Amino acid sequence: MNPASAALATAAAGTHGFLSPTGVEIAFLLVGVVTFGAALVTVSTKQLVHAALWLVATLGGLAVEYLLLTAEFIAWVQVLIYVGSVVVLLLFGLMLTKAPIGRSPDADSGNRWAALTVAIAAAAALVWVVVDAFRTTWIDLSGPASGSTEVTGASLFQHWVLPFEALSVLLLAALVGAIVLSRKAKADAAATAASTPTVPGSRSEKEGVR
Amino acid sequence: MHLAYPAVLSALLFCTGLYGVLARRNAVLVLMSVELMLNAVNLNLVAFDVWLSRTARETLHSGQALTLFTIAIAAAEIGIGLAIVLAVYRNRGTSDIDRLRDTAEGHEDDTPAAEKAEATA
Numbered sequence: 165m166n167p168a169s170a171a172l173a174t175a176a177a178g179t180h181g182f183l184s185p186t187g188v189e190i191a192f193l194l195v196g197v198v199t200f201g202a203a204l205v206t207v208s209t210k211q212l213v214h215a216a217l218w219l220v221a222t223l224g225g226l227a228v229e230y231l232l233l234t235a236e237f238i239a240w241v242q243v244l245i246y247v248g249s250v251v252v253l254l255l256f257g258l259m260l261t262k263a264p265i266g267r268s269p270d271a272d273s274g275n276r277w278a279a280l281t282v283a284i285a286a287a288a289a290l291v292w293v294v295v296d297a298f299r300t301t302w303i304d305l306s307g308p309a310s311g312s313t314e315v316t317g318a319s320l321f322q323h324w325v326l327p328f329e330a331l332s333v334l335l336l337a338a339l340v341g342a343i344v345l346s347r348k349a350k351a352d353a354a355a356t357a358a359s360t361p362t363v364p365g366s367r368s369e370k371e372g373v374r
Numbered sequence: 375m376h377l378a379y380p381a382v383l384s385a386l387l388f389c390t391g392l393y394g395v396l397a398r399r400n401a402v403l404v405l406m407s408v409e410l411m412l413n414a415v416n417l418n419l420v421a422f423d424v425w426l427s428r429t430a431r432e433t434l435h436s437g438q439a440l441t442l443f444t445i446a447i448a449a450a451e452i453g454i455g456l457a458i459v460l461a462v463y464r465n466r467g468t469s470d471i472d473r474l475r476d477t478a479e480g481h482e483d484d485t486p487a488a489e490k491a492e493a494t495a
Contacts, residue, residue: 180376189375196383203387203410207394212403219406222387226413233380235420238441242416245445250409250452257402257456261469272397273472279396287389294381301377303425310427311420311438319435320442327439331446338450345457 180302188305192232199225210271212263216254223247233303235311380421388414401459401469405452412448416441 185193202221209215223246230239309315320328387410394407423437463469 182376186375189379192375192379196379200383200386200390203390206410207390207398207403207407212400215403215406219409222410223413226417229380229383229417230420233375233420233424235424235438235441238416238420238438241442241445245449246409246413250449253452253456254402254406254409257405257459260460261400261402261463263400263402270399270470271403273399276397279393282396283389283393286392287386290385290389291382294385295378298377298381301425303375303377303421304428305375305424307428310424310435316435316438316442319433320439323434323436324439327443331443335446335450338454342453342457345454345461 188232192229195225195228195232199229210267210269211265212258212268212271213255213265216251216258219254220247220251223251230311233311234305234309236309237311237313237316377421377425380417384414384418384421387411387417399470399472401462401471402456404471405455405459408455409448409452412444416444419444 199222202218202225206215206218206222209218223242227239227242227247230236230242391407391410391414394410395404398404398407419437419441423435423441426432426437427435459469462474466474468474
Protein backbone atom coordinates (compact mmCIF):
# COMPACT_ATOMS: atom_id res chain seq x y z
CA MET A 165 0.00 0.00 0.00
CA ASN A 166 1.47 3.33 -0.97
CA PRO A 167 1.62 6.19 1.57
CA ALA A 168 -1.04 8.29 -0.16
CA SER A 169 -3.74 5.62 0.05
CA ALA A 170 -2.67 4.81 3.62
CA ALA A 171 -3.10 8.46 4.55
CA LEU A 172 -6.47 8.47 2.81
CA ALA A 173 -7.54 5.39 4.73
CA THR A 174 -6.50 6.88 8.06
CA ALA A 175 -8.27 10.11 7.17
CA ALA A 176 -11.42 8.19 6.33
CA ALA A 177 -11.12 6.18 9.51
CA GLY A 178 -10.29 9.28 11.49
CA THR A 179 -13.91 10.16 12.06
CA HIS A 180 -14.62 6.74 13.56
CA GLY A 181 -11.32 5.42 14.89
CA PHE A 182 -10.74 1.95 16.27
CA LEU A 183 -9.07 3.47 19.33
CA SER A 184 -12.11 5.48 20.44
CA PRO A 185 -14.91 2.94 20.31
CA THR A 186 -18.51 3.80 21.03
CA GLY A 187 -20.52 2.14 23.77
CA VAL A 188 -22.29 -0.16 21.32
CA GLU A 189 -18.95 -1.30 19.98
CA ILE A 190 -17.63 -2.07 23.47
CA ALA A 191 -20.76 -4.08 24.26
CA PHE A 192 -20.50 -5.88 20.90
CA LEU A 193 -16.86 -6.69 21.56
CA LEU A 194 -17.49 -8.06 25.06
CA VAL A 195 -20.46 -10.20 24.00
CA GLY A 196 -18.49 -11.30 20.94
CA VAL A 197 -15.60 -12.51 23.10
CA VAL A 198 -18.03 -14.49 25.27
CA THR A 199 -19.73 -15.94 22.17
CA PHE A 200 -16.48 -16.96 20.55
CA GLY A 201 -15.19 -18.50 23.78
CA ALA A 202 -18.40 -20.51 24.20
CA ALA A 203 -18.11 -21.68 20.58
CA LEU A 204 -14.53 -22.81 21.20
CA VAL A 205 -15.61 -24.78 24.28
CA THR A 206 -18.50 -26.28 22.26
CA VAL A 207 -16.17 -27.78 19.68
CA SER A 208 -13.43 -28.78 22.10
CA THR A 209 -15.06 -30.13 25.26
CA LYS A 210 -14.95 -33.85 25.90
CA GLN A 211 -18.31 -33.99 27.71
CA LEU A 212 -20.98 -34.29 25.07
CA VAL A 213 -23.88 -32.84 27.06
CA HIS A 214 -21.74 -29.86 28.08
CA ALA A 215 -21.14 -29.17 24.39
CA ALA A 216 -24.88 -28.76 23.87
CA LEU A 217 -25.14 -26.46 26.90
CA TRP A 218 -22.23 -24.29 25.70
CA LEU A 219 -23.99 -24.12 22.34
CA VAL A 220 -26.85 -22.42 24.21
CA ALA A 221 -24.41 -19.76 25.40
CA THR A 222 -23.13 -19.26 21.85
CA LEU A 223 -26.60 -18.91 20.33
CA GLY A 224 -27.78 -16.61 23.12
CA GLY A 225 -24.72 -14.41 22.63
CA LEU A 226 -25.53 -14.20 18.93
CA ALA A 227 -29.08 -13.13 19.81
CA VAL A 228 -27.62 -10.28 21.88
CA GLU A 229 -25.42 -9.32 18.92
CA TYR A 230 -28.52 -9.14 16.71
CA LEU A 231 -30.14 -6.85 19.28
CA LEU A 232 -27.07 -4.62 19.25
CA LEU A 233 -27.32 -4.46 15.45
CA THR A 234 -30.98 -3.30 15.89
CA ALA A 235 -32.38 -6.47 14.32
CA GLU A 236 -34.91 -7.20 17.04
CA PHE A 237 -37.15 -9.63 15.20
CA ILE A 238 -34.23 -11.82 14.13
CA ALA A 239 -32.98 -11.83 17.71
CA TRP A 240 -36.28 -13.13 19.10
CA VAL A 241 -36.60 -15.69 16.31
CA GLN A 242 -33.07 -16.82 17.17
CA VAL A 243 -34.01 -17.26 20.83
CA LEU A 244 -37.26 -19.06 20.00
CA ILE A 245 -36.01 -21.45 17.32
CA TYR A 246 -32.34 -22.02 18.08
CA VAL A 247 -32.17 -21.83 21.85
CA GLY A 248 -35.71 -23.13 22.26
CA SER A 249 -36.01 -26.00 19.84
CA VAL A 250 -32.76 -26.84 18.05
CA VAL A 251 -30.76 -27.30 21.25
CA VAL A 252 -33.58 -29.38 22.75
CA LEU A 253 -33.57 -31.55 19.61
CA LEU A 254 -29.79 -31.95 19.90
CA LEU A 255 -30.09 -32.94 23.56
CA PHE A 256 -32.74 -35.51 22.62
CA GLY A 257 -30.41 -36.78 19.91
CA LEU A 258 -27.57 -37.16 22.42
CA MET A 259 -29.93 -38.94 24.82
CA LEU A 260 -31.37 -41.35 22.25
CA THR A 261 -27.95 -42.29 20.90
CA LYS A 262 -26.87 -43.02 24.48
CA ALA A 263 -24.05 -40.50 24.67
CA PRO A 264 -21.89 -41.06 27.74
CA ILE A 265 -22.60 -38.60 30.54
CA GLY A 266 -19.04 -38.18 31.79
CA ARG A 267 -15.87 -37.45 29.87
CA SER A 268 -15.49 -39.47 26.69
CA PRO A 269 -11.86 -39.61 25.60
CA ASP A 270 -12.70 -40.41 21.96
CA ALA A 271 -14.81 -37.33 21.26
CA ASP A 272 -12.22 -36.04 18.81
CA SER A 273 -11.16 -38.11 15.85
CA GLY A 274 -7.62 -38.84 14.74
CA ASN A 275 -7.42 -36.06 12.19
CA ARG A 276 -7.69 -33.41 14.88
CA TRP A 277 -4.42 -31.67 14.09
CA ALA A 278 -5.15 -31.55 10.37
CA ALA A 279 -8.55 -30.02 11.21
CA LEU A 280 -6.86 -27.47 13.48
CA THR A 281 -4.42 -26.51 10.73
CA VAL A 282 -7.21 -26.10 8.18
CA ALA A 283 -9.36 -24.06 10.58
CA ILE A 284 -6.53 -21.72 11.61
CA ALA A 285 -5.47 -21.17 8.01
CA ALA A 286 -9.06 -20.43 6.99
CA ALA A 287 -9.53 -18.08 9.96
CA ALA A 288 -6.33 -16.18 9.19
CA ALA A 289 -7.22 -15.78 5.52
CA LEU A 290 -10.82 -14.75 6.18
CA VAL A 291 -10.00 -12.29 8.95
CA TRP A 292 -7.22 -10.71 6.92
CA VAL A 293 -9.43 -10.28 3.84
CA VAL A 294 -12.44 -9.02 5.81
CA VAL A 295 -10.44 -6.51 7.87
CA ASP A 296 -8.64 -5.26 4.79
CA ALA A 297 -11.89 -4.83 2.90
CA PHE A 298 -14.12 -3.26 5.56
CA ARG A 299 -11.59 -1.34 7.67
CA THR A 300 -13.26 2.01 7.15
CA THR A 301 -16.87 0.95 6.67
CA TRP A 302 -19.18 2.41 9.25
CA ILE A 303 -22.69 1.23 10.21
CA ASP A 304 -24.87 4.10 11.35
CA LEU A 305 -26.98 2.63 14.12
CA SER A 306 -28.86 5.80 15.03
CA GLY A 307 -32.43 6.44 14.00
CA PRO A 308 -35.28 3.92 13.92
CA ALA A 309 -34.42 0.24 14.22
CA SER A 310 -33.88 -1.34 10.82
CA GLY A 311 -35.03 -4.76 11.94
CA SER A 312 -38.13 -4.15 14.02
CA THR A 313 -41.11 -6.44 13.62
CA GLU A 314 -42.99 -3.86 11.58
CA VAL A 315 -40.19 -3.31 9.07
CA THR A 316 -39.34 -6.98 8.76
CA GLY A 317 -42.97 -8.01 8.37
CA ALA A 318 -43.63 -5.35 5.74
CA SER A 319 -40.64 -6.37 3.63
CA LEU A 320 -41.36 -10.07 4.14
CA PHE A 321 -44.97 -9.86 3.01
CA GLN A 322 -44.43 -7.28 0.26
CA HIS A 323 -41.34 -8.59 -1.48
CA TRP A 324 -40.75 -12.09 -0.18
CA VAL A 325 -44.20 -13.69 -0.18
CA LEU A 326 -43.48 -16.40 -2.76
CA PRO A 327 -40.27 -17.69 -1.08
CA PHE A 328 -42.09 -17.51 2.25
CA GLU A 329 -44.88 -19.77 1.02
CA ALA A 330 -42.42 -22.10 -0.69
CA LEU A 331 -40.61 -22.36 2.63
CA SER A 332 -43.78 -23.64 4.29
CA VAL A 333 -43.94 -26.43 1.71
CA LEU A 334 -40.30 -27.24 2.47
CA LEU A 335 -41.03 -27.40 6.20
CA LEU A 336 -43.95 -29.74 5.52
CA ALA A 337 -41.70 -31.95 3.40
CA ALA A 338 -39.08 -32.00 6.16
CA LEU A 339 -41.73 -32.93 8.73
CA VAL A 340 -43.05 -35.80 6.60
CA GLY A 341 -39.49 -36.89 5.83
CA ALA A 342 -38.51 -37.04 9.50
CA ILE A 343 -41.61 -39.09 10.33
CA VAL A 344 -41.01 -41.49 7.44
CA LEU A 345 -37.35 -41.95 8.39
CA SER A 346 -38.20 -42.75 12.00
CA ARG A 347 -41.06 -45.13 11.21
CA LYS A 348 -39.20 -47.00 8.49
CA ALA A 349 -36.19 -47.45 10.73
CA LYS A 350 -38.45 -48.85 13.43
CA ALA A 351 -40.02 -51.38 11.04
CA ASP A 352 -36.58 -52.46 9.77
CA ALA A 353 -35.24 -52.81 13.30
CA ALA A 354 -38.24 -54.96 14.21
CA ALA A 355 -37.63 -57.17 11.17
CA THR A 356 -33.92 -57.61 11.91
CA ALA A 357 -34.60 -58.17 15.59
CA ALA A 358 -37.09 -60.91 14.70
CA SER A 359 -34.66 -62.65 12.34
CA THR A 360 -31.35 -62.18 14.20
CA PRO A 361 -32.09 -61.13 17.76
CA THR A 362 -28.50 -60.61 18.92
CA VAL A 363 -27.14 -58.34 16.20
CA PRO A 364 -28.57 -54.89 17.05
CA GLY A 365 -27.79 -55.40 20.72
CA SER A 366 -29.51 -52.27 21.91
CA ARG A 367 -33.12 -52.53 20.88
CA SER A 368 -34.48 -54.15 24.03
CA GLU A 369 -32.75 -51.60 26.23
CA LYS A 370 -34.11 -48.77 24.10
CA GLU A 371 -37.61 -50.15 24.47
CA GLY A 372 -37.03 -50.20 28.19
CA VAL A 373 -35.99 -46.55 28.14
CA ARG A 374 -39.12 -45.60 26.28
CA MET B 375 -20.30 0.57 14.65
CA HIS B 376 -17.49 -0.60 12.39
CA LEU B 377 -18.62 -3.29 9.99
CA ALA B 378 -15.35 -5.09 10.70
CA TYR B 379 -16.48 -6.19 14.19
CA PRO B 380 -19.44 -8.40 13.13
CA ALA B 381 -17.57 -9.55 10.00
CA VAL B 382 -14.54 -10.70 12.01
CA LEU B 383 -16.72 -12.38 14.65
CA SER B 384 -18.62 -14.17 11.89
CA ALA B 385 -15.40 -15.38 10.26
CA LEU B 386 -14.07 -16.68 13.59
CA LEU B 387 -17.33 -18.50 14.38
CA PHE B 388 -17.37 -20.04 10.90
CA CYS B 389 -13.83 -21.37 11.33
CA THR B 390 -14.71 -22.73 14.78
CA GLY B 391 -17.58 -24.64 13.20
CA LEU B 392 -15.26 -25.82 10.43
CA TYR B 393 -12.86 -27.23 13.01
CA GLY B 394 -15.75 -28.96 14.78
CA VAL B 395 -17.07 -30.55 11.59
CA LEU B 396 -13.61 -31.87 10.69
CA ALA B 397 -12.45 -32.96 14.13
CA ARG B 398 -15.50 -34.33 15.94
CA ARG B 399 -16.31 -38.01 15.90
CA ASN B 400 -19.89 -38.13 17.20
CA ALA B 401 -22.50 -37.37 14.53
CA VAL B 402 -24.59 -35.19 16.88
CA LEU B 403 -21.54 -33.05 17.67
CA VAL B 404 -20.91 -32.63 13.94
CA LEU B 405 -24.49 -31.36 13.59
CA MET B 406 -23.81 -28.85 16.39
CA SER B 407 -20.77 -27.56 14.51
CA VAL B 408 -22.87 -27.22 11.36
CA GLU B 409 -25.25 -25.05 13.39
CA LEU B 410 -22.30 -22.85 14.39
CA MET B 411 -21.37 -22.35 10.73
CA LEU B 412 -24.97 -21.48 9.80
CA ASN B 413 -25.13 -18.95 12.62
CA ALA B 414 -21.94 -17.29 11.41
CA VAL B 415 -23.56 -16.84 8.01
CA ASN B 416 -26.68 -15.40 9.67
CA LEU B 417 -24.62 -12.82 11.57
CA ASN B 418 -22.96 -11.74 8.33
CA LEU B 419 -26.32 -11.42 6.58
CA VAL B 420 -27.81 -9.31 9.36
CA ALA B 421 -24.80 -7.00 9.67
CA PHE B 422 -24.58 -6.33 5.94
CA ASP B 423 -28.35 -5.84 5.73
CA VAL B 424 -28.26 -3.18 8.46
CA TRP B 425 -25.31 -1.48 6.76
CA LEU B 426 -26.96 -1.49 3.33
CA SER B 427 -30.34 -0.34 4.61
CA ARG B 428 -28.65 2.73 6.13
CA THR B 429 -26.02 3.47 3.52
CA ALA B 430 -27.73 2.59 0.24
CA ARG B 431 -31.32 3.22 1.40
CA GLU B 432 -32.14 -0.34 0.49
CA THR B 433 -35.70 -1.12 1.57
CA LEU B 434 -35.92 -4.71 0.36
CA HIS B 435 -34.30 -6.06 3.57
CA SER B 436 -33.05 -9.06 1.67
CA GLY B 437 -30.47 -9.89 4.33
CA GLN B 438 -33.00 -10.21 7.12
CA ALA B 439 -35.46 -12.14 4.94
CA LEU B 440 -32.67 -14.53 3.96
CA THR B 441 -31.70 -14.88 7.62
CA LEU B 442 -35.24 -15.93 8.51
CA PHE B 443 -35.22 -18.45 5.64
CA THR B 444 -31.84 -19.78 6.78
CA ILE B 445 -33.11 -20.24 10.32
CA ALA B 446 -36.17 -22.16 9.10
CA ILE B 447 -34.10 -24.33 6.77
CA ALA B 448 -31.61 -25.00 9.58
CA ALA B 449 -34.47 -26.18 11.81
CA ALA B 450 -35.64 -28.54 9.04
CA GLU B 451 -32.06 -29.70 8.49
CA ILE B 452 -31.48 -30.51 12.14
CA GLY B 453 -34.74 -32.51 12.27
CA ILE B 454 -33.87 -34.59 9.22
CA GLY B 455 -30.25 -34.95 10.29
CA LEU B 456 -31.15 -36.23 13.74
CA ALA B 457 -33.69 -38.65 12.23
CA ILE B 458 -30.93 -40.05 9.99
CA VAL B 459 -28.49 -40.27 12.91
CA LEU B 460 -31.08 -42.11 15.01
CA ALA B 461 -31.83 -44.51 12.14
CA VAL B 462 -28.10 -45.23 11.76
CA TYR B 463 -27.80 -45.72 15.53
CA ARG B 464 -30.68 -48.20 15.57
CA ASN B 465 -29.19 -50.21 12.73
CA ARG B 466 -25.54 -50.12 13.77
CA GLY B 467 -25.51 -49.41 17.48
CA THR B 468 -23.13 -46.47 17.04
CA SER B 469 -23.18 -42.85 15.92
CA ASP B 470 -19.42 -42.74 15.46
CA ILE B 471 -18.67 -41.29 12.03
CA ASP B 472 -15.23 -42.89 11.80
CA ARG B 473 -16.79 -46.34 11.94
CA LEU B 474 -19.34 -45.83 9.16
CA ARG B 475 -17.03 -46.80 6.33
CA ASP B 476 -19.04 -49.25 4.25
CA THR B 477 -18.69 -47.23 1.06
CA ALA B 478 -15.02 -46.30 1.58
CA GLU B 479 -12.13 -48.07 -0.10
CA GLY B 480 -9.12 -49.33 1.77
CA HIS B 481 -10.63 -49.19 5.26
CA GLU B 482 -11.97 -52.73 5.49
CA ASP B 483 -9.65 -53.60 8.36
CA ASP B 484 -10.93 -50.78 10.58
CA THR B 485 -14.53 -51.97 10.84
CA PRO B 486 -15.24 -54.53 13.52
CA ALA B 487 -16.27 -58.01 12.44
CA ALA B 488 -19.82 -57.74 13.77
CA GLU B 489 -20.49 -54.60 11.75
CA LYS B 490 -19.06 -56.18 8.63
CA ALA B 491 -21.22 -59.26 9.08
CA GLU B 492 -24.26 -57.07 9.55
CA ALA B 493 -23.41 -54.92 6.55
CA THR B 494 -22.99 -57.91 4.27
CA ALA B 495 -26.06 -59.69 5.62
